Amino acid sequence: MEGDMHRFCIGRMAAVWLLVVAVLAAGCPESKLGPGETGQSDAGDVKGQEVGPGREVRIVDIVIPWEVLPEAGGVEPVGDWMPGEIDPNCTPQCEEAECGPDGCGGKCGKCPADMKCATEVGLCVPCIPNCEGMKCGTDDGCGGTCATCTDEPGLKVSPTWVDFDKLPAGGARIRTVHIISVGTMPLFFTGFKLEGDASFSVLVKDKEYFAGVPVDVAFPEPIALMPGTATYVKVRFSPVDSDAAEAALTIFSNDLDYPKGVVVKIVGNAQLPCLDVQPAKVDFGGTVVGGPAEFPVKLVSCGDKPVEVDAVVLEPGASQAFSYKLVEAPPFVLQPSETAEIKVVYSPQEVADMDPGGDLVGDLGTLVVKSDSFGGNASVKLSGYGVAQGGCPTPVIHVEEGEEVIPQTNLHLYGDMSYASSGKVKKWEWDVDQPSGSMSSFVPSNTFPNPTFETNVAGVYTFYLTVYDEADTPSCFPAKTEVIVIPDEALHIELLWTTPEDKNETDIGPQAGSDLDLHFLHPWAAGPDLDGDGAPDGWFDIPFDCFWFNAHPNWGGYDPSIDDDPGLDRDDTDGAGPENINFDIPEDVAYQVGVHYWNDHGYGAAYATVRIYVYAQLVYEVADMKLVDSDMWWVCSIEWPMAKVKPTVTSNGQPKVVQDYHNPYFFQ
Structure with missing residues (x-):
């Protein structure tokens, strides 16, 4: 209860209306009157006015000061009743009330769609929607929404501030800014603007823009992002001295909520206040x-x-x-x-x-x-949302790493803040909807309160948590949260597979599943002509094939601060995958992607899927390619900087797969 305002129950409808009129005449709630006192309100302007045909007088949100109640017959205070506390011996006070609390933790009734409950008097009164300054879909105060929402694009930029901290002159550091489609329609990344110190630059696809001169770029063809997908730009800080530097990057899109774009603040070598x-x-x-x-x-x-x-x-x-x-x-x-x-x-x-x-x-x-x-x-x-007393327990999810992460992030999920209305939470049950091909599991189990979960495949992961109280009552609805996994390299290549004869593809250990390997080939690679086409194959070449034995080759320069080499960031030997290769600064050449079935470990044929992401966007996918032990599959070529992906096929247009492919320098 707040201040001098109290809730009350009404015994007679007539008394209610007399009381409402008295309150309005007394200027409630600004005027506070003692017993027997009178007053006048601004509502006096209504006196004597006529209500024309088709018009009506509406009284909404009536609040009655306690001081006027003792002299009103048939009106009694309910007392210090708290919502949710249900007394089994309580008699509901709803003789004439249409709606509002019944004094026992329940309701006296519901109002029609075009009415709202004046809870202070227990009456349904005409409801006036209030949508001033509200967005489409917002509650209008009358059980409806402000305007009718159609599908809309939604822009999220993360982070909206970038602090490079301290960096000596001549150094370089790169940070990633993600552009995420969070609406229900495709988001179009239409351009950007960069202003500020010349030591900052922005890398968008294969171009670099410097802040020393005004940069205002409108893409000839906007970058389209389907709902739940993302792309990114990279910000580079290359100071020439130790002075503080600032810049601003503005991201433009077709999200009408941001007609002037979303601004990302950028600083380096600056001592600034920061609040996370x-x-x-x-x-x-x-x-x-x-x-x-x-x-x-x-x-x-x-x-x-x-x-x-x-x-x-x-x-x-x-x-x-x-x-x-x-x-x-x-x-x-x-x-x-x-x-x-x-x-x-x-x-x-x-x-x-x-x-x-x-x-x-x-x-x-x-x-x-x-x-x-x-x-x-x-x-x-x-x-x-509210639930009844004595009802179901409430699950609560917290993800330590946040809502956007990169592949191979090990999420820490917390469910121990869940609670029950009476007693304690006794049991937790986690579940997940994960991207196609991902077979990650909760560690140590899905019944552990605070498990971990590795996000190996790009896409949206939706986590659910159901909890049970000491009476084994489950939560009415599971808690739900989403995490989007976004590659942050120019090229991200995924290999996933299923093996029908492997009945448990989530188990781990030596020979616990089939072993397929992802290969990424530089055009300088050479090797035995095992496919018999008269040219060196290149697979298994050291150093120009990136694969499990040569996971992080040096194809670029020797400056360790420049990430210009590919890397096999995940090698899976016991079934399902994924295996991932990432490459941030490709050369202007044509690369090849291949898959080798290293060993089936007795599980038979596998069905492989390869996905290729360019700047976090899925540009190519081939699914369920059947392979058997020792097959070598030429998947595709990737021409850079055009990012053109071309499937590799035989003269008759079929996928190129060479059987019994055994490199003499590697024993299977």
Whole structure:
């Protein structure tokens, strides 16, 4: 209960309307009147006015000061009832009430679609939608949405600030900025602008743009990104002195929410305040009505100078079910590496309804942390929905590494913040929808509260968590979160395979599955002519075949700060894969991709899939190519810098596969 405002129950409908009129005449809630006192409100302007045909008077959100209630007959306070506390001996107070709390933790009824509940008086009153400043799809306050949402593109840029820290003159360092399609329609990356110090440059595909002169690029053909996919640009810092340097990169797209683009702030050799706020999203899932549930949001001073936290606020339009707690009220200062914590509190006031599509209509909000950080203000998206007391437990997922990672990232998943309305959580069950071909599993198991999970294949991973309380009651709905795996090299090549006779392709160990190998060939490679076409094959050449025995060849220069060599970053010997080769700065030549069936370990034929990503975009895929032991498959060539992928075929147009391919220098 807040201040002098209290909830009450009404015994007679007539008394309700008399009370409403009295309150309006008294100027509620600005005027506070004692028993027997009178007053006048601005509503007096309505007196004597006529209501024309087709028009109506609407009374919405009536709040009645407690002072006027003692003299109103038939009105009694409910008491300090807390939503969610159900007394089995409680008698619902709903004799004449149409809606609102019944005094026992339930509701007196639901209002029609065009009405809303004035909970203070238990009446359904006409609802006036409020969409001022709201986005499409936002709750209009009347159970509807502001405008009708059609499919829309969505742009996310990560990160929106890049700090190169300290770098001596003559050095060079590169950071990646991801452009992610998060909408429901294709996103078009249409161009960019770079302004600032000449020591910064941006690498977009095979071109480098320097900030010393104004750079404003509109692509002749925008880069199309399907929902859930991404691309990237790279930012290079090459200082000529030790002075602080700054620049700004603006990313343009067809996302109408960002007509002026999304700005990425860039600095190097600068001592600046920095504030990292994690996590960026908090989903409370199903929470017992009345709650409260809490989740910590961590603030870390990540710069070289102290950072001042000016304010912590909930954005307008956020559900009133959300609040927060701070040990120290802003403004306050965090020294470098110092941390602070915000406890986000969720106390839903009613059980969530279902929309016509059968989905829960939950509470939404955004917490904003305002500071003088170089990266600007930080936002945390909040969500949750109310469930009944004594109902199901609530699962909560936290991913330590965040929402965007690169392949081979080992995710740390935390479910131990899940809770039950009574007792404790007894059991956890994890599940995942992973990209086609990925066969990663939870370690040590999917019933461990805080497992790890290796994301080996590019794409979107959707994690689910169901928890059980001490009575073996499962959560009403699983918690859900998504992680997108984005390659950050110019070329990313994946090999995956299935072996039907291997009944458990997730087990590990010597000869636990079939062994296929990915090969990536430089045009200078030479070797025995094992296919009999009169030319050297090149496979298994040292140093110009990148494969398991030559995983990180040196094909470029000798400067270790320049990543100009390919690398086999994952070699799988016991079934399914994946095997990955990454290459950030290819030469202007034609490369070849091949797959060799090294050893079937008795499991028979395998079906191989190869995917090729160029700047994080899937440009080529060939699936389920049947191979048997010792087959060598010429997959395709990749012409750079055009990134043209051409399948390798025989004279009759069939995939080129040479059987019993045994290089004399390697024994199988």
